[in-house]
Amino acid sequence: MNNATRVLLDESRIPHAWYNILADLPSPPPPPLHPGTRRPVAPEDLAPLFPMELIGQEATADRFVAIPESVRDVYRLWRPTPLIRARRLERALGTPARVYYKYEGGSPAGSHKVNTAVPQAYYNAQQGIRRLTTETGAGQWGSALAFACAQYDLECEIWMVRASYDQKPHRRSLMRVYGATVHPSPSAITGAGSEILAAEPGSPGSLGIAISEAVEAAGGSDDTRYALGSVLNHVLLHQTVIGEEALEQLAAFGETPDLIVGCTGGGSNFAGLMFPFLREKLAGRIDPEIRAVEPAACPSFTRGTYAYDYGDAAGFTPMMKMYTLGHGFVPDPIHAGGLRYHGMSPLLSHMYDLGMFGAVARTQRECFEAGLQFARTEGIVPAPEPAHALAETVAEALRCKETGERKVILTALCGHGHFDLTAYDRYLAGDMKDVAPAQKRIDHALEGLPATEPAG
Amino acid sequence: MNNATRVLLDESRIPHAWYNILADLPSPPPPPLHPGTRRPVAPEDLAPLFPMELIGQEATADRFVAIPESVRDVYRLWRPTPLIRARRLERALGTPARVYYKYEGGSPAGSHKVNTAVPQAYYNAQQGIRRLTTETGAGQWGSALAFACAQYDLECEIWMVRASYDQKPHRRSLMRVYGATVHPSPSAITGAGSEILAAEPGSPGSLGIAISEAVEAAGGSDDTRYALGSVLNHVLLHQTVIGEEALEQLAAFGETPDLIVGCTGGGSNFAGLMFPFLREKLAGRIDPEIRAVEPAACPSFTRGTYAYDYGDAAGFTPMMKMYTLGHGFVPDPIHAGGLRYHGMSPLLSHMYDLGMFGAVARTQRECFEAGLQFARTEGIVPAPEPAHALAETVAEALRCKETGERKVILTALCGHGHFDLTAYDRYLAGDMKDVAPAQKRIDHALEGLPATEPAG
Numbered sequence: 001m002n003n004a005t006r007v008l009l010d011e012s013r014i015p016h017a018w019y020n021i022l023a024d025l026p027s028p029p030p031p032p033l034h035p036g037t038r039r040p041v042a043p044e045d046l047a048p049l050f051p052m053e054l055i056g057q058e059a060t061a062d063r064f065v066a067i068p069e070s071v072r073d074v075y076r077l078w079r080p081t082p083l084i085r086a087r088r089l090e091r092a093l094g095t096p097a098r099v100y101y102k103y104e105g106g107s108p109a110g111s112h113k114v115n116t117a118v119p120q121a122y123y124n125a126q127q128g129i130r131r132l133t134t135e136t137g138a139g140q141w142g143s144a145l146a147f148a149c150a151q152y153d154l155e156c157e158i159w160m161v162r163a164s165y166d167q168k169p170h171r172r173s174l175m176r177v178y179g180a181t182v183h184p185s186p187s188a189i190t191g192a193g194s195e196i197l198a199a200e201p202g203s204p205g206s207l208g209i210a211i212s213e214a215v216e217a218a219g220g221s222d223d224t225r226y227a228l229g230s231v232l233n234h235v236l237l238h239q240t241v242i243g244e245e246a247l248e249q250l251a252a253f254g255e256t257p258d259l260i261v262g263c264t265g266g267g268s269n270f271a272g273l274m275f276p277f278l279r280e281k282l283a284g285r286i287d288p289e290i291r292a293v294e295p296a297a298c299p300s301f302t303r304g305t306y307a308y309d310y311g312d313a314a315g316f317t318p319m320m321k322m323y324t325l326g327h328g329f330v331p332d333p334i335h336a337g338g339l340r341y342h343g344m345s346p347l348l349s350h351m352y353d354l355g356m357f358g359a360v361a362r363t364q365r366e367c368f369e370a371g372l373q374f375a376r377t378e379g380i381v382p383a384p385e386p387a388h389a390l391a392e393t394v395a396e397a398l399r400c401k402e403t404g405e406r407k408v409i410l411t412a413l414c415g416h417g418h419f420d421l422t423a424y425d426r427y428l429a430g431d432m433k434d435v436a437p438a439q440k441r442i443d444h445a446l447e448g449l450p451a452t453e454p455a456g
Numbered sequence: 457m458n459n460a461t462r463v464l465l466d467e468s469r470i471p472h473a474w475y476n477i478l479a480d481l482p483s484p485p486p487p488p489l490h491p492g493t494r495r496p497v498a499p500e501d502l503a504p505l506f507p508m509e510l511i512g513q514e515a516t517a518d519r520f521v522a523i524p525e526s527v528r529d530v531y532r533l534w535r536p537t538p539l540i541r542a543r544r545l546e547r548a549l550g551t552p553a554r555v556y557y558k559y560e561g562g563s564p565a566g567s568h569k570v571n572t573a574v575p576q577a578y579y580n581a582q583q584g585i586r587r588l589t590t591e592t593g594a595g596q597w598g599s600a601l602a603f604a605c606a607q608y609d610l611e612c613e614i615w616m617v618r619a620s621y622d623q624k625p626h627r628r629s630l631m632r633v634y635g636a637t638v639h640p641s642p643s644a645i646t647g648a649g650s651e652i653l654a655a656e657p658g659s660p661g662s663l664g665i666a667i668s669e670a671v672e673a674a675g676g677s678d679d680t681r682y683a684l685g686s687v688l689n690h691v692l693l694h695q696t697v698i699g700e701e702a703l704e705q706l707a708a709f710g711e712t713p714d715l716i717v718g719c720t721g722g723g724s725n726f727a728g729l730m731f732p733f734l735r736e737k738l739a740g741r742i743d744p745e746i747r748a749v750e751p752a753a754c755p756s757f758t759r760g761t762y763a764y765d766y767g768d769a770a771g772f773t774p775m776m777k778m779y780t781l782g783h784g785f786v787p788d789p790i791h792a793g794g795l796r797y798h799g800m801s802p803l804l805s806h807m808y809d810l811g812m813f814g815a816v817a818r819t820q821r822e823c824f825e826a827g828l829q830f831a832r833t834e835g836i837v838p839a840p841e842p843a844h845a846l847a848e849t850v851a852e853a854l855r856c857k858e859t860g861e862r863k864v865i866l867t868a869l870c871g872h873g874h875f876d877l878t879a880y881d882r883y884l885a886g887d888m889k890d891v892a893p894a895q896k897r898i899d900h901a902l903e904g905l906p907a908t909e910p911a912g
Contacts, residue, residue, distance in 0.1 A: 077462075077834065107835070176875065178832060320822045376603075418874035
């Protein structure tokens with residue numbers, strides 16, 4: 001291994017293709033079902049929501065999908081991102097483990113989300129679309145899409161989960177700086193939002209509700225489409241630039257990973273990092289353990305059920321087989337807004353069901369504790385979402401300290417926490433609570449899972 | 457010229473020495489004077505404030521000062537920083553000019569300030585100091601020093617200008633995340649602060665006042681020293697890593713600069729970028745025009761006087777010959793808090809007096825306009841301070857569009873604006889005012905300049 005702290009790559013090393021793990025799985029994931037007919041959705045069913053190119057990517061069997069030159073050209077603003085060895089954190093922990101993090105926070109809008117926002121905006125613009133709608137939780141996806149839309153002269157209209165809208169006014173401002181329109185969700189603008197407001201006027205909202213609103217707002221207009229920031233296959237596909245670069249960079253460090261750790265909300269950051277490594281693992285070239293980390297407040301892998309469910313609260317989206325807490329489950333408003341999603345990527349769910357990786361849950365205080373230690377040693381203040389991966393990384397590094405194992409741990413620091421300092425303030429003031437749903441809340445939400453029998 | 461967007465350098469290219477321009481000037485700057493005796497200050501006069509190593513750097517005649525390995529090791533977390541060609545901005549402007557920016561916002565705390573914070577903390581720690589005090593305007597210096605102190609196990613106590621303390625709560629939180637203690641200034645903790653509060657209970661504060669408080673708090677304790685984030689020779693010296701890297705990177709682009717533009721508050725960012733280029737200019741190898749940009753609200757170069765004045769409001773510091781608006785001048789609370797300083801680096805003042813570079817002033821709305829255009833094209837939201845340099849860069853690029861000149865413009869994007877989104881909000885809402893002091897306010901403050909006759 002070499003003694004560098006950061007391995008940077010020249011922009012010629014931006015990958016030329018995204019990696020599609022569907023081509024290498026032992027079996028395909030169960031198909032999404034149409035919410036009306038409960039039969040597998042056809043591409044034309046999705047055409048009112050997405051441009052045809054993305055619908056094609058959703059189901060393609062090609063192992064690699066070429067990245068358009070226009071997209072690579074925007075990627076050049078921040079990619080390749082650095083792979084950094086956390087030497088100061090290792091020293092503070094006194095661990096024999098070697099910890100590497102792939103840092104995506106230097107991107108426009110400050111997270112990995114722009115890796116997929118840019119191609120999504122590009123393919124929509126190519127098809128002549130003029131306006132995109134979307135939802136956002138912590139605001140990271142919304143600001144990424146706002147930036148991407150500015151690159152391709154698209155209008156951008158965003159429903160932001162009310163809890164985050166109130167907690168993170170600066171994320172909202174950032175979307176406006178990039179030229180987008182932002183509404184709190186639930187909003188009175190849509191039917192779905194109005195219904196929820198009628199039932200619970202003070203609703204903190206959820207990603208599921210915000211998705212319903214954005215999907216509804218996209219419908220019925222030829223020049224408008226919807227964009228999703230996680231969960232779907234094409235989103236995970238676009239994020240594989242993270243792992244492809246990290247493979248090359250970790251090799252430049254002279255290392256192979258023993259453990260890969262990533263946080264999961266919808267799953268795109270975790271998938272983006274680990275899919276290329278999993279490809280190498282399936283080919284027998286490396287053998288890392290792979291582990292997802294989710295919040296104890298929204299534990300879809302560790303306490304959910306693998307079943308068909310809607311992607312949104314109102315049941316507008318196709319039904320997807322996934323680990324879910326039930327589409328009616330509204331997670332407590334923890335600070336990792338980007339992880340407050342009732343479901344999980346169907347592709348990752350299928351792979352988890354096949355035993356291809358593990359999962360653990362972490363409470364928010366242990367995440368902020370790890371985030372604080374990371375900031376003071378490595379300098380970067382992590383967003384609460386990747387702080388989940390850091391909490392697990394720190395715990396593993398401390399286990400190595402006990403066992404003496406010199407494990408190589410690779411994690412994704414998918415965004416900075418510059419818009420999360422109110423949460424750090426609260427943690428420092430001893431004012432933060434750990435929350436985990438009672439089993440009966442999960443059971444109740446799971447009772448609302450839809451039937452999967454074909455309707456006709 | 458090559459067709460890259462970013463030129464990155466390997467960490468082996470972090471400079472091994474800082475460049476001291478004092479060695480290459482036709483004459484030395486006038487010496488600082490003791491505020492009591494009004495005779496040139498001796499090193500021992502400064503010993504209660506600074507560690508001996510920094511006092512030595514303040515006056516050294518060595519052309520180069522070696523960077524300690526411990527400091528280079530911390531620099532590795534973010535240095536070398538990228539040099540980026542603003543291709544998307546150029547395209548949006550339709551200019552034949554080529555615009556390059558050296559981006560320092562990827563550092564811990566998000567600005568160039570940490571380049572000097574780290575060596576300052578290091579030399580203090582080497583001398584056995586346990587605690588540093590300082591002031592901060594926009595909060596960039598304070599958060600940089602807080603991070604640096606965390607690297608060397610020093611306590612850090614910060615007086616933050618009240619206007620910024622209220623406008624930028626997240627900068628304050630960031631300092632606390634890094635482990636520092638933060639007070640609003642003026643505060644009742646110090647004599648200087650108490651006096652000002654007695655005269656004007658709602659005082660928005662100023663850098664000059666905050667310096668008085670931090671200097672007072674450092675005095676009288678053997679294990680405490682004071683740290684300054686700009687103005688002094690050793691601070692400018694440490695910032696030359698910016699220009700040294702940029703020289704190598706611009707050469708890698710195959711370019712030589714026609715114009716170098718930087719914003720000036722105390723002057724360290726501007727000096728850090730341009731000193732190494734000026735060395736090459738003095739040696740006859742390149743011939744760029746060099747231009748400082750200051751805020752119209754605090755125009756020390758363009759409307760101040762070159763005279764001996766105090767560095768702080770209360771007159772605790774040595775008297776320095778500099779462009780000044782008078783130490784009693786309290787600038788209007790514009791959003792570029794880091795540029796709200798009544799004086800200017802004595803070294804830069806001397807060089808400006810010698811005609812070695814030019815200066816212009818810009819109003820805040822034109823700076824936010826440029827910042828917004830930059831964010832939407834290049835992805836990075838600039839802090840209000842470097843937005844001044846961007847406003848001048850954009851204006852020059854548009855002049856080139858008229859004249860057809862293919863100028864190479866180099867600027868310093870010394871920090872991101874993630875903690876300045878309230879200001880962007882205000883700009884977007886049409887709610888921001890341009891302010892420039894009436895001449896009689898400046899005249900009145902200049903009447904308070906101290907006499908320079910030796911006291912005894």
